[in-house]
Amino acid sequence: MKIDAAEFRFGCPHYEDIPPASLPEFAFVGRSNVGKSSLINMLTGRKELAHTSSKPGKTRCLNIFSINRQWHLVDLPGYGYAKVSKAKQLDFNQDVSTYLTERSTLEQVFLLVDSQLEPLEQDLYFAQWLQECTVPFSLILTKTDRSSNTTVRNHASQFEKALAEWKLKPNRIFNCSAKTGKGRGDILQWIETRLPKKSGKQGKGTKINLNWMKK
Ligand SMILES: Nc1nc2c(ncn2[C@@H]2O[C@H](COP(=O)(O)OP(=O)(O)O)[C@@H](O)[C@H]2O)c(=O)[nH]1
Numbered sequence: 001m002k003i004d005a006a007e008f009r010f011g012c013p014h015y016e017d018i019p020p021a022s023l024p025e026f027a028f029v030g031r032s033n034v035g036k037s038s039l040i041n042m043l044t045g046r047k048e049l050a051h052t053s054s055k056p057g058k059t060r061c062l063n064i065f066s067i068n069r070q071w072h073l074v075d076l077p078g079y080g081y082a083k084v085s086k087a088k089q090l091d092f093n094q095d096v097s098t099y100l101t102e103r104s105t106l107e108q109v110f111l112l113v114d115s116q117l118e119p120l121e122q123d124l125y126f127a128q129w130l131q132e133c134t135v136p137f138s139l140i141l142t143k144t145d146r147s148s149n150t151t152v153r154n155h156a157s158q159f160e161k162a163l164a165e166w167k168l169k170p171n172r173i174f175n176c177s178a179k180t181g182k183g184r185g186d187i188l189q190w191i192e193t194r195l196p197k198k199s200g201k202q203g204k205g206t207k208i209n210l211n212w213m214k215k
């Protein structure tokens with residue numbers, strides 16, 4: 001998939017304020033600092049689209065980007081904030097969990113995990129929760145350029161083992177590096193196969209709900 005257009009559409013901490021469901025959505029989520037913003041910039045080929053920050057917990061909004069006016073990339077707040085209060089953390093998680101369980105156009109979640117680390121319980125619990133809520137997900141092992149191929153392979157197979165033990169079934173597992181661009185083609189191609197085929201005809205009678213703009 002060639003990315004012709006990537007535009008920031010909307011950013012808000014609360015689920016009830018986000019625009020009504022329209023295009024197919026692919027959401028990206030993971031612990032703070034896992035490399036989510038860097039990956040989004042790498043996938044879209046835009047250097048500053050998702051703000052890359054070294055401060056954990058800075059991305060607190062559900063951010064929606066329109067890609068090729070065909071699908072939405074949704075950047076969800078990271079979980080496991082170190083520097084936000086427990087009460088706030090709960091707040092953010094509530095909005096994320098509502099989004100993940102109620103958004104009708106959500107096609108799939110990409111759960112990012114750090115390839116430099118052995119599988120973390122926190123990530124496995126999150127994957128378990130997704131599966132219990134019947135939210136389809138794939139795993140992305142990030143920052144593969146930072147370790148040797150052997151280390152990445154070891155961690156990947158530890159992950160596969162843990163997934164089997166926890167009876168978790170991701171659609172796919174991708175290896176990625178925002179630095180080298182590894183995995184970009186695979187992920188974009190995978191997303192493309194999930195998009196409705198372009199018919200060349202205008203969709204008839206598609207009602208757009210604009211109520212949210214009137215608030
Ligand atoms: N070498 C390398 N560094 C990365 C990669 N992805 C992210 N980083 C670095 O990891 C840190 C956290 O990345 P960021 O994208 O802000 O993580 P986020 O908190 O999940 O959005 C930053 O210093 C990035 O430059 C990668 O693929 N390779």
Ligand SMILES: [Mg+2]
Nearest residue numbers: 037051053059
């Ligand atoms: Mg970020």
